[in-house]
Amino acid sequence: EAGVAQSPRYKIIEKRQSVAFWCNPISGHATLYWYQQILGQGPKLLIQFQNNGVVDDSQLPKDRFSAERLKGVDSTLKIQPAKLEDSAVYLCASSLERVSPLHFGNGTRLTVT
Amino acid sequence: DAKTTQPPSMDCAEGRAANLPCNHSTISGNEYVYWYRQIHSQGPQYIIHGLKNNETNEMASLIITEDRKSSTLILPHATLRDTAVYYCIVRVDGAAGNKLTFGGGTRVLVKP
Numbered sequence: 001e002a003g004v005a006q007s008p009r010y011k012i013i014e015k016r017q018s019v020a021f022w023c024n025p026i027s028g029h030a031t032l033y034w035y036q037q038i039l040g041q042g043p044k045l046l047i048q049f050q051n052n053g054v055v056d057d058s059q060l061p062k063d064r065f066s067a068e069r070l071k072g073v074d075s076t077l078k079i080q081p082a083k084l085e086d087s088a089v090y091l092c093a094s095s096l097e098r099v100s101p102l103h104f105g106n107g108t109r110l111t112v113t
Numbered sequence: 114d115a116k117t118t119q120p121p122s123m124d125c126a127e128g129r130a131a132n133l134p135c136n137h138s139t140i141s142g143n144e145y146v147y148w149y150r151q152i153h154s155q156g157p158q159y160i161i162h163g164l165k166n167n168e169t170n171e172m173a174s175l176i177i178t179e180d181r182k183s184s185t186l187i188l189p190h191a192t193l194r195d196t197a198v199y200y201c202i203v204r205v206d207g208a209a210g211n212k213l214t215f216g217g218g219t220r221v222l223v224k225p
Contacts (some may be wrong), residue, residue, distance in 0.1 A: 004156070033212070041217070042200060042217055043157065043213075043215045044215070045214070048212055056212060093156070093157075102159065102213060104156030104158070105156050106154070106155050106156050
Protein backbone atom coordinates (compact mmCIF):
# COMPACT_ATOMS: atom_id res chain seq x y z
CA GLU A 1 0.00 0.00 0.00
CA ALA A 2 1.15 3.56 -0.63
CA GLY A 3 2.38 5.36 2.46
CA VAL A 4 1.49 8.75 3.90
CA ALA A 5 2.47 11.45 1.42
CA GLN A 6 3.62 14.89 2.51
CA SER A 7 4.72 17.97 0.60
CA PRO A 8 6.82 19.95 0.34
CA ARG A 9 9.80 18.04 1.69
CA TYR A 10 11.65 21.23 2.65
CA LYS A 11 10.58 24.85 3.10
CA ILE A 12 12.55 27.94 4.03
CA ILE A 13 10.70 31.14 4.91
CA GLU A 14 11.35 34.37 6.75
CA LYS A 15 9.71 35.10 10.08
CA ARG A 16 6.25 36.63 9.86
CA GLN A 17 5.60 34.90 6.53
CA SER A 18 2.96 32.22 6.14
CA VAL A 19 3.42 28.60 5.08
CA ALA A 20 1.22 25.59 4.40
CA PHE A 21 1.92 21.88 4.50
CA TRP A 22 -0.09 19.19 2.77
CA CYS A 23 -0.74 15.59 3.79
CA ASN A 24 -2.40 12.71 1.94
CA PRO A 25 -3.01 9.80 4.33
CA ILE A 26 -3.13 6.13 3.49
CA SER A 27 -6.33 5.33 1.64
CA GLY A 28 -9.16 4.41 3.97
CA HIS A 29 -7.48 5.71 7.11
CA ALA A 30 -10.03 7.59 9.19
CA THR A 31 -7.70 9.13 11.74
CA LEU A 32 -5.09 11.75 10.84
CA TYR A 33 -2.50 13.39 13.06
CA TRP A 34 -0.10 16.32 12.73
CA TYR A 35 3.04 16.25 14.87
CA GLN A 36 5.81 18.81 15.33
CA GLN A 37 9.35 17.54 15.89
CA ILE A 38 11.98 20.00 17.01
CA LEU A 39 15.59 18.94 16.44
CA GLY A 40 16.76 16.49 19.10
CA GLN A 41 13.30 15.90 20.57
CA GLY A 42 10.54 13.37 20.08
CA PRO A 43 7.49 14.33 18.02
CA LYS A 44 4.77 16.34 19.75
CA LEU A 45 1.11 16.05 18.75
CA LEU A 46 -0.43 19.24 17.38
CA ILE A 47 -3.85 18.04 16.23
CA GLN A 48 -5.81 14.83 15.66
CA PHE A 49 -8.71 14.39 13.24
CA GLN A 50 -11.27 11.61 13.13
CA ASN A 51 -12.61 11.77 9.57
CA ASN A 52 -13.06 15.54 9.15
CA GLY A 53 -13.73 16.34 12.80
CA VAL A 54 -11.14 17.48 15.36
CA VAL A 55 -10.58 15.05 18.24
CA ASP A 56 -7.69 16.78 20.01
CA ASP A 57 -6.13 20.17 19.31
CA SER A 58 -5.11 21.00 22.85
CA GLN A 59 -1.45 21.56 21.91
CA LEU A 60 -2.04 23.52 18.72
CA PRO A 61 -1.00 27.20 19.05
CA LYS A 62 -4.27 28.44 17.68
CA ASP A 63 -3.19 32.07 17.41
CA ARG A 64 -0.92 31.15 14.51
CA PHE A 65 -1.54 27.52 13.54
CA SER A 66 -4.59 26.16 11.78
CA ALA A 67 -5.44 22.83 10.22
CA GLU A 68 -8.25 21.39 8.23
CA ARG A 69 -9.21 18.06 6.77
CA LEU A 70 -11.77 18.58 4.07
CA LYS A 71 -13.92 15.59 3.08
CA GLY A 72 -12.09 13.46 5.63
CA VAL A 73 -9.13 12.71 3.35
CA ASP A 74 -6.30 15.19 2.66
CA SER A 75 -5.24 17.69 5.28
CA THR A 76 -3.39 20.99 5.36
CA LEU A 77 -1.55 22.61 8.24
CA LYS A 78 -0.92 26.35 8.08
CA ILE A 79 1.26 28.69 10.07
CA GLN A 80 0.61 32.43 9.89
CA PRO A 81 2.70 34.32 10.87
CA ALA A 82 5.72 32.07 11.39
CA LYS A 83 8.17 32.57 14.23
CA LEU A 84 11.77 31.44 14.52
CA GLU A 85 10.77 28.79 17.08
CA ASP A 86 8.49 27.14 14.50
CA SER A 87 11.57 25.71 12.79
CA ALA A 88 10.97 21.97 12.99
CA VAL A 89 9.91 18.91 11.05
CA TYR A 90 6.14 18.64 10.65
CA LEU A 91 5.00 15.04 10.50
CA CYS A 92 1.67 13.73 9.32
CA ALA A 93 0.44 10.32 10.40
CA SER A 94 -2.68 8.29 9.77
CA SER A 95 -4.29 5.20 11.23
CA LEU A 96 -7.08 2.94 10.06
CA GLU A 97 -8.99 3.49 13.26
CA ARG A 98 -8.26 5.33 16.49
CA VAL A 99 -6.97 2.13 18.07
CA SER A 100 -4.68 1.16 15.19
CA PRO A 101 -0.93 1.79 14.91
CA LEU A 102 0.03 5.11 13.32
CA HIS A 103 1.79 5.29 9.98
CA PHE A 104 3.95 8.37 9.50
CA GLY A 105 5.05 10.30 6.45
CA ASN A 106 8.63 11.54 6.12
CA GLY A 107 7.67 15.06 7.10
CA THR A 108 8.27 18.61 5.95
CA ARG A 109 11.37 20.29 7.29
CA LEU A 110 10.61 23.98 7.95
CA THR A 111 13.34 26.54 8.50
CA VAL A 112 12.27 30.01 9.62
CA THR A 113 14.98 32.67 9.22
CA ASP B 114 -0.59 8.88 29.49
CA ALA B 115 1.96 7.05 31.63
CA LYS B 116 5.54 8.22 31.18
CA THR B 117 8.34 5.93 30.08
CA THR B 118 12.03 5.92 30.90
CA GLN B 119 14.61 4.75 28.39
CA PRO B 120 18.42 4.94 28.32
CA PRO B 121 19.45 7.85 26.09
CA SER B 122 21.81 5.78 23.99
CA MET B 123 23.27 2.33 23.47
CA ASP B 124 25.61 0.58 21.07
CA CYS B 125 25.29 -2.94 19.78
CA ALA B 126 27.27 -5.17 17.46
CA GLU B 127 26.08 -6.07 14.00
CA GLY B 128 24.64 -9.59 13.91
CA ARG B 129 24.04 -9.74 17.64
CA ALA B 130 20.73 -9.35 19.45
CA ALA B 131 19.91 -5.84 20.64
CA ASN B 132 17.91 -5.61 23.87
CA LEU B 133 16.29 -2.23 24.45
CA PRO B 134 14.84 -1.65 27.92
CA CYS B 135 11.92 0.57 28.87
CA ASN B 136 10.51 1.39 32.27
CA HIS B 137 6.83 2.27 32.61
CA SER B 138 6.18 1.79 36.29
CA THR B 139 2.98 3.88 36.34
CA ILE B 140 1.28 2.07 33.48
CA SER B 141 -2.45 1.51 33.83
CA GLY B 142 -4.28 -1.72 33.13
CA ASN B 143 -5.75 -0.49 29.85
CA GLU B 144 -2.55 1.00 28.45
CA TYR B 145 -0.62 -0.73 25.70
CA VAL B 146 3.15 -0.61 25.21
CA TYR B 147 4.12 0.57 21.73
CA TRP B 148 7.54 0.70 20.10
CA TYR B 149 8.45 2.94 17.20
CA ARG B 150 11.78 3.76 15.64
CA GLN B 151 12.96 6.75 13.64
CA ILE B 152 15.76 6.48 11.15
CA HIS B 153 17.52 9.72 10.27
CA SER B 154 15.43 12.04 8.04
CA GLN B 155 12.44 9.70 8.08
CA GLY B 156 9.19 9.62 9.98
CA PRO B 157 8.72 7.22 12.91
CA GLN B 158 8.09 3.62 11.93
CA TYR B 159 5.79 1.29 13.87
CA ILE B 160 7.56 -1.81 15.19
CA ILE B 161 5.31 -3.70 17.60
CA HIS B 162 2.89 -3.31 20.48
CA GLY B 163 1.46 -5.40 23.32
CA LEU B 164 -0.71 -5.34 26.41
CA LYS B 165 0.24 -8.24 28.67
CA ASN B 166 1.59 -11.09 26.60
CA ASN B 167 4.90 -11.21 24.81
CA GLU B 168 4.62 -10.43 21.12
CA THR B 169 6.73 -11.26 18.08
CA ASN B 170 6.60 -10.13 14.48
CA GLU B 171 8.97 -10.05 11.55
CA MET B 172 10.83 -7.06 12.94
CA ALA B 173 11.21 -7.70 16.65
CA SER B 174 10.02 -9.32 19.87
CA LEU B 175 8.43 -7.51 22.79
CA ILE B 176 8.85 -8.91 26.29
CA ILE B 177 6.60 -7.39 28.96
CA THR B 178 7.20 -8.23 32.62
CA GLU B 179 4.41 -9.86 34.56
CA ASP B 180 3.76 -6.72 36.60
CA ARG B 181 3.85 -4.70 33.33
CA LYS B 182 6.14 -2.10 34.85
CA SER B 183 8.85 -2.64 32.28
CA SER B 184 9.43 -4.13 28.87
CA THR B 185 12.25 -5.03 26.50
CA LEU B 186 12.34 -4.73 22.73
CA ILE B 187 14.54 -7.36 21.15
CA LEU B 188 16.01 -7.01 17.68
CA PRO B 189 17.20 -10.58 17.12
CA HIS B 190 20.00 -9.93 14.63
CA ALA B 191 20.88 -6.24 14.47
CA THR B 192 22.01 -4.82 11.14
CA LEU B 193 23.54 -1.46 10.31
CA ARG B 194 20.12 -0.39 9.00
CA ASP B 195 18.72 -0.77 12.52
CA THR B 196 20.65 2.32 13.61
CA ALA B 197 17.88 4.68 14.73
CA VAL B 198 16.16 6.32 17.68
CA TYR B 199 13.80 3.86 19.35
CA TYR B 200 10.76 5.15 21.21
CA CYS B 201 8.85 3.24 23.88
CA ILE B 202 5.34 4.66 24.37
CA VAL B 203 2.36 3.70 26.49
CA ARG B 204 -0.99 4.43 24.95
CA VAL B 205 -4.60 4.04 25.97
CA ASP B 206 -6.48 2.46 23.09
CA GLY B 207 -10.13 3.26 22.72
CA ALA B 208 -10.18 6.49 24.70
CA ALA B 209 -10.96 9.80 23.11
CA GLY B 210 -7.84 11.34 21.63
CA ASN B 211 -5.72 8.23 22.13
CA LYS B 212 -2.59 9.96 20.97
CA LEU B 213 0.98 8.69 21.00
CA THR B 214 3.09 10.78 23.36
CA PHE B 215 6.77 10.47 22.47
CA GLY B 216 9.61 10.85 24.94
CA GLY B 217 13.29 11.22 24.14
CA GLY B 218 13.85 7.62 23.06
CA THR B 219 17.04 5.56 22.92
CA ARG B 220 19.57 6.35 20.24
CA VAL B 221 20.85 2.96 19.03
CA LEU B 222 24.06 2.71 17.06
CA VAL B 223 24.76 -0.64 15.41
CA LYS B 224 28.48 -1.06 14.83
CA PRO B 225 30.20 -3.39 12.35
